[in-house]
Amino acid sequence: MNLAHVLVQNARRFPDRPGFVWADRSWSWAEIEASVSAFAAALAARGIGKGDRILVHSKNCEEMFFSMFATFRLGAVWVPTNFRLMAAEVADLADYAGAKAFLCHGDFPEHAAAVEAHMRPRGLTFTMRLGPGTLGDCAASDEIAAHAGTVVKDAVVEYDDPCWFFFTSGTTGRSKASVLTHGQMAFVITNHLCDLIPGTTEADASLVVAPLSHGAGVHQLVQANRAVPTILLPTERFDIDEAYRLIAKHRVTNLFTVPTILKMLVEHPAADMHDHSSLRYVIYAGAPMYREDQKTALRKLGKVIVQYFGLGEVTGNITVLPPALHEEEDGPTARIGTCGFERTGMQVSIQDDEGKELEPFETGEICVIGPAVFPGYYDNPDANAKAFRNGWFRTGDLGHMDREGFVYITGRASDMFISGGSNIYPREIEEKLLTHPAIAEVAIVGVPDPLWGEIGYAVCVARPGMSVGEAEIADFLAAKVSKYKMPKRFFFWDALPKSGYGKVPKRMVKDELAARGLMPKAASAHDQAAPKAAETKP
Structure with missing residues (x-):
């Protein structure tokens, strides 16, 4: 199934229910489907077709959200970037992805200029502006209006056809593009609904507190498949008081975030000033959450927090620790330090440097196999050779598994x-x-x-x-x-x-x-691990 077909389904079943809310504006599922179809028609009229890569550099807004589905509908590939990247970095990613079109938020004229200067000779055909401003060859709002009423059917796609280039965070060098496919993402959607937010329906509501270009975008794609309205913060600034106000106003039931943001949410005075009793699933991922921070979150929000472990390459589908297994007290039943057990349909193995599976409690590299694993990095055979071994994806994270199958992360191999x-x-x-x-x-x-x-x-x-x-x-x-x-x-x-x-x-x-001049004199900012010393510390 083409992933964009979910909008057709929602418009049929829930035409008048809200699907997207931002500030004082709300879009129904019927309006979203019509806008996405017109958006897809506009892109097609400018030569975009199946397999073409569309680079998107934007803050969270309705047109960015719509662009994902419009791209999917054409069988093209959505290539979103982190909007905090520098102009030269975005131009480099455009080159790497072979972008044919650039959708750029109006607040980033320098990025548009850099991408156009670099990519026009390399096949970029147009720049379309998202939101207000003056950059680009055209504005998405004008193009959607010009093609209003045009119905574009979902392109025929195969299971392994790419739909999204998901950039790694690039913490160890240049970002790599994980190729996500229509079939893989269909499994991911089902798995998230099964393991992270079971029982979710159109009666729920989801608040976005992170960029849609990354994990939050995956989370909102999942929400759309259950006709759940997506609610954006009204400004780019992360306003915690406003986040709680929206939770109370819209009776928000779930949100996706990272441990550092969750820590800020529960330690803010606003946590005691607003009604957040509607929350059922507060999902945190992307990094380990320290035990003391877990306790604080449980005291403030109750047993609603959900942890999952997963990389962009596996779209989060490695382990899950559901609300019921989050304990506030360090008693005998508390699963302290674990990131949970294997996700539905996925298998985890702790392996040594040769790929041998280790015994329980032995530390090694966390490896995973299953239908949520991506097919590989785009145009990067060296990275693919390092990432896969005997069919297993190597996460680069170190850890162990207990006898019941709970996984414990020791840390990144690069952090050790x-x-x-x-x-x-x-x-x-x-x-x-x-x-x-x-x-x-x-x-x-x-x-x-x-x-x-x-x-x-x-x-x-x-x-x-x-x-x-x-x-x-x-x-x-x-x-x-x-x-x-x-x-x-x-x-x-x-x-x-x-x-x-x-x-x-x-x-x-x-x-x-x-x-700050605090590194040892012999060190550099990007030092390599030194060889083992002959002596051993007492």
């Missing part, structure tokens, strides 16, 4: 560092530091050291109105971890650097350490 011949997993130490009442956030990175090969640096953020010193934190941690795991230095910043998707990439922490 080797000190005095011992493997150090930052997350374990970070979890301990976050139990200190004055610490709100922490990131530990390995930096080169001439004696030990690498040592740990801990960057901490204190809670508002609280202060703490390096000696106090060191004494606190010394009683909780082995001596060889102790960071060598503790730094205190006002905030940790975050990516456009709210994550805290360790590369960015290292870059900031270097920018």
